[in-house]
Amino acid sequence: MEPGSIRSYLDSFSYRDWQESDEDAGPVRFAMVGLGWWTRDEAMPAVDRSTFCETTVVVSGSAEKAEEVAAEHEIVEAGLTYDEFRAGERRDAYDAVYICTPNAKHLEHVEAAANHEKAVLCEKPMEATVERAEEIVDACEDGAATAMIAYRMHTEPAVRRARELVRAGVIGEPVHVHGDMSQSIVDWGADQWRLDPELAGYGTSVMDLGIYSINTARFVLDRDPTTVQSMMHSDHEFFSEVPDEVAAFTVAFEDGVYATCTASQNAAQDSHLRITGSEGTILIEPAFHGESRLELAVDDASVAGDGPEVDQMEEEFDYFADCVLSGREPEGTPAHGLVDMRTLAAIYESADSGERVEV
Amino acid sequence: MEPGSIRSYLDSFSYRDWQESDEDAGPVRFAMVGLGWWTRDEAMPAVDRSTFCETTVVVSGSAEKAEEVAAEHEIVEAGLTYDEFRAGERRDAYDAVYICTPNAKHLEHVEAAANHEKAVLCEKPMEATVERAEEIVDACEDGAATAMIAYRMHTEPAVRRARELVRAGVIGEPVHVHGDMSQSIVDWGADQWRLDPELAGYGTSVMDLGIYSINTARFVLDRDPTTVQSMMHSDHEFFSEVPDEVAAFTVAFEDGVYATCTASQNAAQDSHLRITGSEGTILIEPAFHGESRLELAVDDASVAGDGPEVDQMEEEFDYFADCVLSGREPEGTPAHGLVDMRTLAAIYESADSGERVEV
Numbered sequence: 001m002e003p004g005s006i007r008s009y010l011d012s013f014s015y016r017d018w019q020e021s022d023e024d025a026g027p028v029r030f031a032m033v034g035l036g037w038w039t040r041d042e043a044m045p046a047v048d049r050s051t052f053c054e055t056t057v058v059v060s061g062s063a064e065k066a067e068e069v070a071a072e073h074e075i076v077e078a079g080l081t082y083d084e085f086r087a088g089e090r091r092d093a094y095d096a097v098y099i100c101t102p103n104a105k106h107l108e109h110v111e112a113a114a115n116h117e118k119a120v121l122c123e124k125p126m127e128a129t130v131e132r133a134e135e136i137v138d139a140c141e142d143g144a145a146t147a148m149i150a151y152r153m154h155t156e157p158a159v160r161r162a163r164e165l166v167r168a169g170v171i172g173e174p175v176h177v178h179g180d181m182s183q184s185i186v187d188w189g190a191d192q193w194r195l196d197p198e199l200a201g202y203g204t205s206v207m208d209l210g211i212y213s214i215n216t217a218r219f220v221l222d223r224d225p226t227t228v229q230s231m232m233h234s235d236h237e238f239f240s241e242v243p244d245e246v247a248a249f250t251v252a253f254e255d256g257v258y259a260t261c262t263a264s265q266n267a268a269q270d271s272h273l274r275i276t277g278s279e280g281t282i283l284i285e286p287a288f289h290g291e292s293r294l295e296l297a298v299d300d301a302s303v304a305g306d307g308p309e310v311d312q313m314e315e316e317f318d319y320f321a322d323c324v325l326s327g328r329e330p331e332g333t334p335a336h337g338l339v340d341m342r343t344l345a346a347i348y349e350s351a352d353s354g355e356r357v358e359v
Numbered sequence: 360m361e362p363g364s365i366r367s368y369l370d371s372f373s374y375r376d377w378q379e380s381d382e383d384a385g386p387v388r389f390a391m392v393g394l395g396w397w398t399r400d401e402a403m404p405a406v407d408r409s410t411f412c413e414t415t416v417v418v419s420g421s422a423e424k425a426e427e428v429a430a431e432h433e434i435v436e437a438g439l440t441y442d443e444f445r446a447g448e449r450r451d452a453y454d455a456v457y458i459c460t461p462n463a464k465h466l467e468h469v470e471a472a473a474n475h476e477k478a479v480l481c482e483k484p485m486e487a488t489v490e491r492a493e494e495i496v497d498a499c500e501d502g503a504a505t506a507m508i509a510y511r512m513h514t515e516p517a518v519r520r521a522r523e524l525v526r527a528g529v530i531g532e533p534v535h536v537h538g539d540m541s542q543s544i545v546d547w548g549a550d551q552w553r554l555d556p557e558l559a560g561y562g563t564s565v566m567d568l569g570i571y572s573i574n575t576a577r578f579v580l581d582r583d584p585t586t587v588q589s590m591m592h593s594d595h596e597f598f599s600e601v602p603d604e605v606a607a608f609t610v611a612f613e614d615g616v617y618a619t620c621t622a623s624q625n626a627a628q629d630s631h632l633r634i635t636g637s638e639g640t641i642l643i644e645p646a647f648h649g650e651s652r653l654e655l656a657v658d659d660a661s662v663a664g665d666g667p668e669v670d671q672m673e674e675e676f677d678y679f680a681d682c683v684l685s686g687r688e689p690e691g692t693p694a695h696g697l698v699d700m701r702t703l704a705a706i707y708e709s710a711d712s713g714e715r716v717e718v
Binding site for chain 1: 530531534535537539541543586588589590592594605606607608609611615617618619620621623625626627629631633635636637638639640656657713714715
């Protein structure tokens, strides 16, 4: 690569290579369903800063909470309960629905949004089980609207650049991948839906964190999982209902590329994704906690890249809105997300049986 | 940690905390058995620079090679064939034997050295199979001499400092580990003993490279393996006789600490060992290719450490000689190495059966 092209590569590090709409297109008006801290502290501020989106409706299980959040935001026109949302109240006030509730509650809200023929942006993992995720796929196919699972790494610049480097053969043929996402949720207390299998699904660390390594490896490698194996266990009392306080799992992708991963909800915060190829390596670290940095090493030389910092949620919402506005399908469709759900289920099955499981 | 103590920690980064002998002790005189490039280019120069060791005898399958190498080194008194070595020729000219031959040839040379009541430093992996490794243990127990498997990471300063940090609880309780050692041996051609199961044993990448992640994790964690699972495959024609051109494997250690690892003899050179604990992480990278660098991260702070560069082989030989001179047992005894051999065998068995295997 010539010096000029490195300069140009760095200048365009955070460039929205995916954007098709003009800056003045939109807005896509969102109903925010589920008003936990992620929606209020991450998603809504990102939407406020975004190019193509605005929040016009907020929806909660609690009428008080919906009204309180609505009152805090001048641009929000209405605060609804889940029942009111399901019944189609104020359906003219929004174009799209962002669903950020416990996993096992996604399906009912997706079905409501599809019934109202709205676009759907649904948090990952899609649902609590493969069967319910399949119902989401069906509901979205029956409804007419754009649907996407909220994989914020798909529009993280470091991840997109990594994918370009892999596609261009800069590290040769991919050989193996290491992925980790760990954090501690113990400080948040025992009363969390992520520790309750009725709401979280098969478990907590792989469902909530491991999915980042799985889906990002899949995205960067342009390959789907074929086989998995795993080990997991829980010791801490908070994790007595879920099998995976900590988990180690390997996902074999097409062409025999192995991604060997860890995830824990009771460890120091850490995240990385490393792709080793026949000719070089790409390291993304930190990877999944909101700011990502890329390092490329080929032979004895290495370059590190991080462009102007982006807000991953802002990029995600604008990408989704851009798909809605341009009428194209996002990469992270429900059918795409279903592959992850099957992979997650296989990982939990393998941990239980001690055997390798095909996805 | 106070500023003064950090300064003092850095100053002593490469300090030989293990050394008991005075600088003028010795020398321990070595017979070098197996005169491949590792012995000639790495081991013998390290011995030349060492504090406690010297090379007085060289042993090869070829009389010409033995004489040629002997002639190149003024300090070497004799060049012997394997037969002459086995027969005990010049046995008064050396105190210890360094064995660096194809894995499946270790046993015969260990037995000869033990018969001559010499100290034994035997390369890893110990042998081609668990059964033959057990015979090495028996032979060394029958002979009177000090015996050690050549784990050069045991005296790598970054590894010793990492172990101290783990023992001191600086990263809390260990939760999981990532390990990788990869390199490309394809440029060396098809005719290599590492690609021949008769000489290498169960395979190539896990036997030759994966053992670094396994043993170093074991050493740093102060825990032994309990269970393993793995996947591996070979595509390249050079690897048609061995199952593991690339491998991904997980080793569960005592207390449920998972080490998830990769190894490939046909990938870009890469090595790292990362230990994530409940309170922080330790990264050693590069880890296993001759120069190691340590990074400790706790909360939002991190420190990186690499002391005065050491020669890993020089440290290893001096450590072994120091054990011989002080009459104490090294950590890497044959019984210690046998645990790795059982772990390696279990990893190959798991890859074959698709099932988790207890060590």
